[in-house]
Amino acid sequence: MVAAVGISPVFGSSCGAGIYDGLGPAQVTETITSDGGDVVLGQARLVIGPGTFAAPTEVTLRRIPAIAHAGAYGPVFQVDVPSANVFRQDATFILRVPSIGANQPTLALGSLDPTLALALQQWVPVSGSGLDSTQTLLSGSIPGLSTMTSIQLGAVVRCPPTTTCPAGQTCNSGACQVCPTGSPCPS
Numbered sequence: 001m002v003a004a005v006g007i008s009p010v011f012g013s014s015c016g017a018g019i020y021d022g023l024g025p026a027q028v029t030e031t032i033t034s035d036g037g038d039v040v041l042g043q044a045r046l047v048i049g050p051g052t053f054a055a056p057t058e059v060t061l062r063r064i065p066a067i068a069h070a071g072a073y074g075p076v077f078q079v080d081v082p083s084a085n086v087f088r089q090d091a092t093f094i095l096r097v098p099s100i101g102a103n104q105p106t107l108a109l110g111s112l113d114p115t116l117a118l119a120l121q122q123w124v125p126v127s128g129s130g131l132d133s134t135q136t137l138l139s140g141s142i143p144g145l146s147t148m149t150s151i152q153l154g155a156v157v158r159c160p161p162t163t164t165c166p167a168g169q170t171c172n173s174g175a176c177q178v179c180p181t182g183s184p185c186p187s
Contacts, residue, residue, distance in 0.1 A: 071177030110156030
């Protein structure tokens with residue numbers, strides 16, 4: 001369980017530039033100063049604390065309704081910044097997920113492993129991420145943004161190797177997922 005101290009779970013419209021598709025806003029771009037700020041897109045919020053950026057920085061949040069890397073529970077969100085090494089500290093990503101009651105799977109915030117080639121990428125749970133007490137807000141600190149310009153995030157089912165994953169998926173890298181052909185997933 002992750003405590004989101006000082007972070008408001010209220011989601012609303014963002015006042016940045018946006019692109020829309022038939023499912024609502026598909027992307028939004030905000031300029032975040034050294035004072036910090038939030039980038040909000042639908043059920044996703046990226047919280048950037050004070051001092052994270054040395055200078056005003058454009059941050060784009062994109063919603064990807066479907067992705068080739070099956071295993072995400074709902075849409076995938078991509079965070080883009082103009083250059084690597086602009087984050088001086090981790091940001092927090094908060095995702096509102098639908099509650100399915102007592103049968104709620106063990107959800108974690110997951111990221112696609114950027115160290116693997118695109119065709120081989122796998123979901124990896126973000127360390128320390130989890131659902132809040134209402135079982136509807138999934139959050140986690142996003143490490144690694146200091147070395148990349150883009151990261152894809154979504155809700156994944158966390159699994160130990162003995163967990164039974166949904167049909168057509170296997171537990172690999174700590175998350176249930178359909179493994180791409182040629183990936184290091186077990187067969």
